[in-house]
Amino acid sequence: MEDLARALLFVFAFGAVFVGCMVIEAIYCSRTGRGHLYDFKETLANLATGASYKIVDGIAIALVISTCYDLVTPYGLGWRPELGVISVLATIIFTDLFMYVNHLAQHKIRWFWSVHVTHHSSPRMNLSTALRQNFLNALTGNWVLMWIPLALIGFDRDWVLIAIEANLVYQFFMHSEVFNAPKWWGKVFNTPSHHRVHHGSNPAQIDRNFGGVLIIWDKLFGTFQAEETAGEIRYGVPRMPARPYNPVYLQLHEFGEMFRDVAKYRDPRILLMTPEWVHRRNTPAPEASGQATAPETATP
Numbered sequence: 656m657e658d659l660a661r662a663l664l665f666v667f668a669f670g671a672v673f674v675g676c677m678v679i680e681a682i683y684c685s686r687t688g689r690g691h692l693y694d695f696k697e698t699l700a701n702l703a704t705g706a707s708y709k710i711v712d713g714i715a716i717a718l719v720i721s722t723c724y725d726l727v728t729p730y731g732l733g734w735r736p737e738l739g740v741i742s743v744l745a746t747i748i749f750t751d752l753f754m755y756v757n758h759l760a761q762h763k764i765r766w767f768w769s770v771h772v773t774h775h776s777s778p779r780m781n782l783s784t785a786l787r788q789n790f791l792n793a794l795t796g797n798w799v800l801m802w803i804p805l806a807l808i809g810f811d812r813d814w815v816l817i818a819i820e821a822n823l824v825y826q827f828f829m830h831s832e833v834f835n836a837p838k839w840w841g842k843v844f845n846t847p848s849h850h851r852v853h854h855g856s857n858p859a860q861i862d863r864n865f866g867g868v869l870i871i872w873d874k875l876f877g878t879f880q881a882e883e884t885a886g887e888i889r890y891g892v893p894r895m896p897a898r899p900y901n902p903v904y905l906q907l908h909e910f911g912e913m914f915r916d917v918a919k920y921r922d923p924r925i926l927l928m929t930p931e932w933v934h935r936r937n938t939p940a941p942e943a944s945g946q947a948t949a950p951e952t953a954t955p
Contacts, residue, residue: 665713669824670706670709673827674702677782677783680693680781680831680834681693681698681781683833684833687833689832689833692832692833693783696900697777698783699900700787700900700905701777701783701786701787702783703902704786704787704789704790704906705785705787705788707902708789708792710790711790711793711794712790712793715793715798716816719793720798720802723802723806724802724803724812724815725812727806727807728806731808731809732809733809734808735811742814743814746810746811746814746818747822747868748869749808750801750810750815750818750819751818751822751868754801755866755869756800757797758867759865759878760797760800761797762865763862763929764926764927765913765928765929765930765932765933766795766913767795767797768909769795769909769910769912770791770792770795770797770909770910771792772892772930773788773789773906773909774788775854775891775892776891777891777899778890778895780830780831780854781831782827782830784830784854785827786827791906791910801819823867825845825867826850828847829845829846829849830850832851834847835847843869843870844868845868846870848882849864849866849870849873849879849881851882851888852880852885853865854888854890855885855888855890856890856891856893857887857889859885859886860880860885862878863878864878864879864880865878893931913926920933920937
């Protein structure tokens with residue numbers, strides 16, 4: 656119960672901070688002639704999805720994820736570092752690395768993407784977009800890719816929780832068209848510029864810049880794309896939600912579409928393949944249509 660109380664305290668405390676920052680950004684946009692960057696009804700939908708996501712996520716961490724973490728830890732490397740600069744940096748770096756892996760998987764595996772798509776389904780980029788999440792996220796099990804490796808290394812569970820939440824707080828401020836970071840900062844760290852590319856749906860922007868705090872993983876693993884060479888950024892996904900202001904629909908529509916595809920094509924592989932796999936597989940070949948087809952890639 657203590658873990659649950661702390662999780663809910665985080666939700667309400669940082670929720671108030673986030674809303675305050677959104678108000679400041681919205682006022683700034685309005686006064687600088689960029690009021691179109693915010694849509695009131697969409698902002699309300701983002702707040703609703705964010706609240707439902709974080710409450711379920713907090714309960715999952717307190718009741719399930721923490722228990723699994725403690726069960727797995729004894730079978731790992733058994734590293735129990737003392738609190739110090741090196742151990743704190745190691746926790747931050749490894750947490751960010753496995754968050755990169757987790758984020759990449761959410762784009763490449765439809766089972767995960769069917770939930771993560773909510774976050775990418777806005778045609779706008781502002782601080783409220785960061786809260787546009789899905790309450791089913793923890794229920795898909797993608798947390799295994801992030802929490803379990805950290806448990807096997809031996810990091811203290813509470814340290815990991817702090818590192819993950821701090822990482823997510825940092826990422827909140829990446830969702831903006833009006834604020835930027837110095838270019839020298841972007842050589843190592845994620846910036847709003849880098850993350851704007853990540854939310855783009857044009858070819859040069861798809862599956863790029865997955866980093867949370869650090870952008871070095873993208874540069875190391877070939878998924879980095881600078882905004883300057885990414886072309887015009889068009890936010891959203893190829894199949895935008897039909898009811899963009901309905902928070903329930905925003906969180907469930909793609910999940911339902913995924914299972915309809917499984918039933919229609921009678922192919923459970925759809926759950927584990929890339930988001931566009933089934934559509935490309937059932938699209939006429941270039942020879943038949945007379946048109947060239949781009950290489951398969953996940954939706955943004």
